[in-house]
Amino acid sequence: MTGPVLRVENLRVQLPNRRGILTAIDNVSFAIEPGEVLGIVGESGAGKSLTGAAIIGLLEPPLRVAGGRISLAGRRIDNLPDGAMRRIRGREISAIFQDPLTSLNPLYTVGRQLVETIRTHLDLPPAAARERALSLLREVGIAGGDQRIDHYPHQFSGGMRQRIVIALAIAANPRLIIADEPTTALDVSIQAQIIALLKRLSRDHGTAIMLITHDMGVIAETAHRVAVMYAGRIVEIGKVREIVGNPRHPYTRGLMGSIPRIGGARGRLRQVEGAMPRLNEIPPGCPFNPRCPEAFDGCRQRRPELMPTGSGSAACWLYDKSAASMAAVADG
Amino acid sequence: MAEPGPLLRIDNLHRHFDVSPPAFERLLRGKPRALLKAVNGVSFSIGRGETFALVGESGCGKSTIARLVVGLYRPTAGHVLFDGRELSRRDGRRDAALLRGRLQMIFQDPFASLNPRWRVRSIIAEPLRTQRLVAGNAALRERVAELLSQVHLSPADGDKFPHEFSGGQRQRISIARALASNPEFLVCDEPTSALDVSIQSQILNLMKDLQRQLGLTYLFISHNLAVIYQMADHVGVMYLGRLVEIATAERLFATPRHPYTRLLLDTIPSIETIGRDRPSVAGEMPNPIDPPPGCGFHPRCPFANDRCRHERPEPVDDGGTLVACHAVEEGRLAGRPIQRTG
Numbered sequence: 001m002t003g004p005v006l007r008v009e010n011l012r013v014q015l016p017n018r019r020g021i022l023t024a025i026d027n028v029s030f031a032i033e034p035g036e037v038l039g040i041v042g043e044s045g046a047g048k049s050l051t052g053a054a055i056i057g058l059l060e061p062p063l064r065v066a067g068g069r070i071s072l073a074g075r076r077i078d079n080l081p082d083g084a085m086r087r088i089r090g091r092e093i094s095a096i097f098q099d100p101l102t103s104l105n106p107l108y109t110v111g112r113q114l115v116e117t118i119r120t121h122l123d124l125p126p127a128a129a130r131e132r133a134l135s136l137l138r139e140v141g142i143a144g145g146d147q148r149i150d151h152y153p154h155q156f157s158g159g160m161r162q163r164i165v166i167a168l169a170i171a172a173n174p175r176l177i178i179a180d181e182p183t184t185a186l187d188v189s190i191q192a193q194i195i196a197l198l199k200r201l202s203r204d205h206g207t208a209i210m211l212i213t214h215d216m217g218v219i220a221e222t223a224h225r226v227a228v229m230y231a232g233r234i235v236e237i238g239k240v241r242e243i244v245g246n247p248r249h250p251y252t253r254g255l256m257g258s259i260p261r262i263g264g265a266r267g268r269l270r271q272v273e274g275a276m277p278r279l280n281e282i283p284p285g286c287p288f289n290p291r292c293p294e295a296f297d298g299c300r301q302r303r304p305e306l307m308p309t310g311s312g313s314a315a316c317w318l319y320d321k322s323a324a325s326m327a328a329v330a331d332g
Numbered sequence: 333m334a335e336p337g338p339l340l341r342i343d344n345l346h347r348h349f350d351v352s353p354p355a356f357e358r359l360l361r362g363k364p365r366a367l368l369k370a371v372n373g374v375s376f377s378i379g380r381g382e383t384f385a386l387v388g389e390s391g392c393g394k395s396t397i398a399r400l401v402v403g404l405y406r407p408t409a410g411h412v413l414f415d416g417r418e419l420s421r422r423d424g425r426r427d428a429a430l431l432r433g434r435l436q437m438i439f440q441d442p443f444a445s446l447n448p449r450w451r452v453r454s455i456i457a458e459p460l461r462t463q464r465l466v467a468g469n470a471a472l473r474e475r476v477a478e479l480l481s482q483v484h485l486s487p488a489d490g491d492k493f494p495h496e497f498s499g500g501q502r503q504r505i506s507i508a509r510a511l512a513s514n515p516e517f518l519v520c521d522e523p524t525s526a527l528d529v530s531i532q533s534q535i536l537n538l539m540k541d542l543q544r545q546l547g548l549t550y551l552f553i554s555h556n557l558a559v560i561y562q563m564a565d566h567v568g569v570m571y572l573g574r575l576v577e578i579a580t581a582e583r584l585f586a587t588p589r590h591p592y593t594r595l596l597l598d599t600i601p602s603i604e605t606i607g608r609d610r611p612s613v614a615g616e617m618p619n620p621i622d623p624p625p626g627c628g629f630h631p632r633c634p635f636a637n638d639r640c641r642h643e644r645p646e647p648v649d650d651g652g653t654l655v656a657c658h659a660v661e662e663g664r665l666a667g668r669p670i671q672r673t674g
Contacts, residue, residue: 043528044499157616158390187389187555190616192599214528217601244603258533259603260558262585268540269533269562275498276528 004031005073005175005208006055012067013047013054013232015279022279024050024063026232027305032176035206037199039223039240041216041255043276047232048212052178054078055210056093057085073175091121094169098181100161103168104153110137110164111149114171121172136167140197159190163197170201177201180212195222216259220244228252231277231287238312249314251288286317294318337416338377339517339549340401345410347371347396351621368621370396372573373410375647378566380516383543383550385560385581387596388570389617394553397570398521401551402437414517433463436510440522442502446494452505453490456480459512479508483538500531504538511542519551524559536562557600561585569593572620572628579653589655591633591665627658635659 013025025047032038040048053059055070057077070078072092077085097103105113114133118124124132130149137145140163153161162182169177179198183191199222202209211223219226220240227237228249236249247253254272274291277283283290289299298317306313307320352358352365370393378384386394399405401412403419412419414431436459439445446455456476459465466472477487483504494502503523510518523539524532536559542548554560560567560581567584569577569592577590588594615632618624627645630636639658647656659665 043530159616187617188557188601189389189595189599191601195601215601216529216603220603221601255530256603258530260533260536260556260562261602261604262558262561262597262600266562266581268537271533271537272530273534275500275531 002034003074004033005036006032006210007071008051008055008068009070010068011051011054011065011070013050013059013063014066015063017062019280021066023066023282024232024279025054027068028229028232028234029068029306030227030234030237032208032210034175034208035202036225037202037209037211037223039219039226040210040212040229041214041219041226042229043214043255045276045278046229048214048229049180050232051229052095052180052210052212056089056095056178058089058095090117090174091172092174093176093178094172094174096162096165096169096177096179096182098184100158100165100185101153103165104161106153109150109152110156114149114164114168117168117171132171133167136171137164139170140164140167141193142167159186159193162186162190162194166194166197166201170205170207173205174207176208176210178210178212181214182211183218184213184215191218198222216244216256228255231282232279233287233315234306235288235316236309236312236314237306238309238314242310242312246310248309248312248319249288249316250292250294250318252314254291254293286315339380339415340551341377341411341413341416342397342401343375343411343413345371345374345397345400345412346408347393347400347405348408366621369573369623370620371400371407374570374573374575375410376566376568376575376578378549378551380549381543381547382565383552383563384566384568385552385554385564386568386570387554387557387560389555391617391620392570393573393620394570395521398437398519398551398553402435402519433513434515435517435519436513436515437519437521438503438506438510438523441526442499442506443494443526445506446502448494450493451490452480452492452494452497455494455505456490456509456512459509463513465513475512479511482511482542483508498531499527500534503527503535507535507538507542511546516547517549517551519553521553522555523552525554525556532559539563557585557596558602569596572617572623574628574656575647575654576629576657577653577655578647579655583653587653589650589653589660589665590629590657591635591659592629595632627656633659635664637664 009029011025011028012023015022015024028051042048054065065078069076077088111133114136115129118129118132134145134149137149142148142160142163183194186194195218198209201207213219223240226240226243227234230251236243236252243252247256257270258272260269272291285300285302286304289295304315304317306315309319347370349368349370351368353363357363386397388394400407417431419431453476456479457472460472460475466475476490480487480489485504524535527535543550552563564581567579567581568575571592577593588597618631624631626642627640630640645656645658647654648661650660
């Protein structure tokens with residue numbers, strides 16, 4: 001055991017503005033092991049993408065890391081100077097974003113972009129870099145790489161472009177890939193292909209993957225563990241089977257219940273009333289308390305930290321072991 | 333109300349777009365004209381009070397049909413009949429304009445479809461004003477307040493601007509605006525695709541309630557089969573500008589016939605299938621400007637044979653399901669195991 005690839009401890013990201021300081025990410029901690037896929041799920045504005053951006057050092061100012069620490073393979077990276085971080089980006093951590101068209105330069109052939117990326121991070125002569133580019137295209141399932149390598153991004157379909165983005169991301173054999181909604185812009189039958197590819201990469205190379213998505217179906221099929229985010233915090237984290245099959249936090253339960261499913265009754269869907277609060281309107285206590293069907297007085301006053309629930313943990317007073325009666329409510 | 337016949341009938345509808353390169357380039361480089369057949373001979377009908385869903389991947393032509401129905405596009409050929417009367421005729425436009433008051437549309441993006449400079453009250457009142465549906469300011473206010481409460485917003489929200497609302501609330505505003513002219517028929521083009529799941533269920537439930545209260549008929553367009561399962565009475569599956577299968581929702585989800593429908597059902601990421609390795613399906617939708625000959629799906633179809641590569645299948649009734657597939661028609665698919673999820 002060499003320890004986790006990524007460890008995030010008490011991460012806090014803040015956004016100073018004229019009226020004060022807004023906390024966008026509040027006390028987020030998790031770790032990802034080699035070869036593990038950690039799903040980060042939540043609704044828009046929950047802070048999933050910001051967490052990814054903070055790790056890779058691409059927060060847009062005035063957003064800034066205001067506390068906590070981020071370590072990659074045991075080495076602290078959140079306080080590195082820009083130059084050192086630039087060497088880590090692409091080499092040790094790489095990213096895949098939602099829209100493959102904006103991740104690729106439309107003016108250069110995919111081969112040129114691949115070779116440039118490879119030579120930036122690996123010490124290879126041009127011919128060897130091109131060989132590696134061809135093998136990367138093969139690895140991500142692009143047929144006829146010999147010709148396709150000299151094509152421009154617009155000559156590829158959406159699914160093929162996302163494969164190229166993945167080829168760029170794995171060009172330097174990174175330890176960690178941050179995939180931010182990698183399948184959201186794609187049609188379902190193409191989504192399936194990209195997910196299969198990501199799973200194979202993490203299995204074959206031991207790459208750790210942080211998979212950010214709002215699609216619980218994608219998470220269920222791909223991730224080993226899941227962190228559920230709400231209003232900038234992790235409200236529940238655990239094994240995918242636990243979170244999907246037996247969600248503990250009332251928010252996770254509401255989220256799982258409101259996903260339309262095929263099969264079963266076609267009646268009204270379960271709905272979570274209200275909407276996630278804006279950053280400047282996060283209520284005191286538990287951020288979910290105004291929407292929570294099980295909220296009681298304590299939830300409005302004290303903020304719950306993650307508490308153990310079986311194999312995972314949930315930030316909910318229902319699982320407070322010091323109040324045994326509450327635990328009984330949760331099990332019932 | 334109980335007139336016979338469907339409320340909307342679409343008959344052999346075509347819409348082609350000219351996507352040729354500029355004339356100069358055609359002349360200089362000898363490039364041919366190019367025609368994108370976005371909708372290529374589609375027929376179906378929707379009964380009163382029903383929800384008919386169109387499903388398919390991007391570029392299959394489902395949104396073009398929505399736009400043809402509400403008159404944002406004119407058909408290249410074919411007919412759109414609303415309550416037995418032609419909506420798509422070039423002459424008799426007044427007639428069509430009158431009919432259109434009975435038809436409204438809800439768009440996908442609640443951020444783009446509301447004027448950011450107008451107060452919500454004015455946005456909802458616009459159809460009431462232009463169609464002179466209420467007389468006097470007091471009546472107008474009252475009607476707007478009524479519409480707002482119908483979509484579970486407060487009448488006081490009328491004074492706010494769209495940016496003060498979340499995505500789900502904005503979609504409620506769009507629905508209130510669509511309901512303003514007392515329509516019988518709503519075209520909903522991906523109404524919840526831009527929303528988060530917990531908000532999506534709020535909007536879908538609201539749409540179901542409104543349908544029951546007001547007797548609305550929906551043409552519901554979505555790429556999400558689970559949403560369609562929850563909403564639709566009938567489903568049409570589109571591929572490359574054609575309908576490949578039409579069936580009731582129960583039949584379509586219980587016994588999908590067309591290989592493309594099966595592929596769609598097999599590839600949905602589902603929370604019931606933890607850690608599943610999906611059936612890997614090769615290929616993507618071909619370029620609609622240059623569709624393959626014969627059946628449009630044959631390059632991706634595991635059951636394709638020579639006939640599929642040359643002859644286009646027409647929709648045939650197969651025990652209540654209309655399906656356009658040679659393999660189904662010839663019984664080549666009978667007895668084949670259908671890999672189903674869920």
